[in-house]
Amino acid sequence: MPESSTEPTVLIVGAGIFGTSTAYHLAKSYNDPSRITVIDRTPSPPEPAASHDINKIIRADYSSPFYCELAYEALHAWANWPELKSYYHQTGWINFGEEGSDLPERIRKVFKDRGHDPTKDVPLEEIDKHWKGVLKGTDLKGFRDAYWNPEAGWCDASAATASMMKAAQNHGVSYAVGCVDEVCLGDGRVAGVRTTSGEEYSADRIVLATGAWTSEMLSPVEDKLGVADDDRVERQAQAAGVAVAHYKMSADEMDQLSDMPVVVYGEEGEVIPPPASNQLLKYTNSNTFFNTIVTESGHKISVPPKQDQHIVSDRLKRETRAAMSSRVMPTFTEGKQEDYWRLCWDAFTPTQDWLLTKHPHSKLSNLYLAIGGSFHSYKFLPIAGKYMVNVLNGQGNGDEKDDAWQWKKENVGRRGAHEKTKPKRELRDLDDGDAAGPAKL
Template sequence: MSDQDTEPSVLIVGTGIFGTSTAYHLAKSYANPSRITVIDRTPSPPEPAASTDINKIIRADYSSPFYCDLAHEALHAWATWPELKPFYHQTGWINLGEKGSDLPERIRKVFRDRGHDPTKDVPLEDVEKNWNGIMKGTDLKGFQDAYWNPEAGWCDASAGTASMMEAAQKYGVNYVTGCVAELCLSDGRVRCVRTTSGEECGADMIVLATGAWTSSILSPIEDQLGIAEEDRVERQAQAAGVAVAHYKMSAAEMDQLSEMPVVVYGEEGEVIPPPASNRLLKYTNSNTFTNTITTESGHRISVPPTRDQHVVSERLKRETRAAMSSRVMPTFTHGKEEEYWRLCWDAFTPTQNWLLSRHPSSSLSNLYLAIGGSFHSYKFLPISGKYMANVLSGKGNGAEKDEAWQWKKGNDGRRGAHEKTKPHRELCDLEHDVATSPANL
């Protein structure tokens, strides 16, 4: 019997960073990549979502040595892989440190301990002078210092994700378009995924790479199996959102912004340089929120609202404008109408570690999860699937990685990889002027 006959078939639900990367790495290792199928609600390349935004930050600046090492692995791929190199821009970043925050120093200590620290101090009085004066007028009250890292940058996220998925399909991966309606069980396994159109897709292994939508997909199955509250997937990851504003730049403004780095405005948010293709300067308000609903069975789960994600409440707009138009790079945004708004959703885990794991329930023995981006994981597009492929093969990734990415029994007390984005607010409290999503599934 050939390897092609013994390779388990794999169905990956979702084509974000984890789904796309897993399909890519499995395809490279399989003798018969046609045994791998991905399914997404939109055709390839998928429509904009957390993993297919106009741009994302690429950096290794972590207070966690674990993720700093992973990020350096990913940065090498961004700089050298033909599938990704055209979409990567090493512009550097400027990180403003708030008074009383030890985060910048913890990040720089990780670099020093690794034996390579590319960062340099930037006196606050010099911030407005550098990079063609693009930060003139930026409100620096409340900040104690700043540092510059020339090795950071950003990427065209939509194009990068599409390029890796295209490569996976060229290897032989099947792409199915469909919206998942339910998981169908049989004899301790997920027999298939059924779409809203009634199509059934099955495989030996099912991988949910469904990000912020994971609880809504698994909740009916958890009800059916009588899984206890503390063992449900909601305890592993919540759906969390951020508000993102986009400002159209003129040709003259693009010239002035030609040397722009990524700007990290402390814990409040970040500005990413505008791509030449659309000239959109993007500001992300880092003050996150959840959207908690009650299911028919009485369980409380977090899900993205069902409406168009470009609908943003006036309250969230005012909050975001207060930072961007008045405090961060006001030369380019003050008094300017936003081109468009968007809510961006991700799966947020208690420690901001990924969840790359088989489901622990014996009734779901072939179900795996690859989620937990926690608003910091796009940069790992080239490598996250390599580690998920090892989970699927049973090889594992070594003690440290397996422990970090396993199904967890509560928080181990360690500091998170991206703590500042932990949600403390509910979307319904931020949008009294917008009709909220239904209270029940």
């Protein structure tokens, strides 16, 4: 059916970073926000989406001037918006530069070129003298230098996501809980979506903000439409995962960690300060992976596994300890068992650019995509939706942004925004048993 002459109804599937931000900004632009509905499998913040997390890094340190400028826009919101500022902690970060890597230099050049460089060198031999000595014992073999940026920090991720969604709901946005498992086709467009319990939701415009689950959701639709491999959404974004370990800190350890910055351990991973609410010191192993399966139609796609995301193989645990928790700030992990583990999944794009676009297929004329976090996009929670609203309104965001976030027909041939996290392996290769071929959907 054609869109009504009044404000078009919008259904946003997914309440993570992109879904929440889109709902928030769309509600502010609508005279009647009740025409906007968000649906997710759980109440906000959505579990098990990437935005359902104890904390995320907030920083403008990019080797890409494009994302650096966007990050400063987001940083202003984190520091000033009433919905967000109480969840933002400007602790700074220390970034260790690995031998043979030029990433720190490229990041700092972006700051210098824009006329504002907040960073300064920190000699490796003086690391123990800073931040109450929390980095004592850190293995610095293979590192040549480090820099400090006081403008970086972290946020209480789950709480901030929920706060933004609450603000959208206060404006009049509806929130429905249901597990969407089918995109329903109509006459030359998407008729709506159906949940596992059989409920149907329809709208003039459908926005898939489904992150790592996007390929799994669209694959049956692409089968029905006979979409060629090169034109499928899997070529735009793939589900990728990282392993994260959490250690419970004592009251005395929390006091010692009170001045702790975010610690970026080259390309191996990072450590984020423990929130007071749970006292969990978080280690992320940045050696990512796909989880490739074969669909009933014979197509290979990467999807998050069906099991609980807190189930992590012993092999992956050993790797994470060896790469991170036994090497970075070991005085806080030595002799301890992890409080819990998690596999965190995101939609990873070839250049780590977002995908904020209308679907190009002629029979999906009212379907839009807001995905592509690529392990670096939580910080953009305040602003990503502003740009998605422009896409929904057909206004665009200017040539540079439209080019970066459009549906790509071929490899754009430029360096990625977050290259170091590109997956090079499969989750099955990290199982405790022998590796096997891709599973069947």
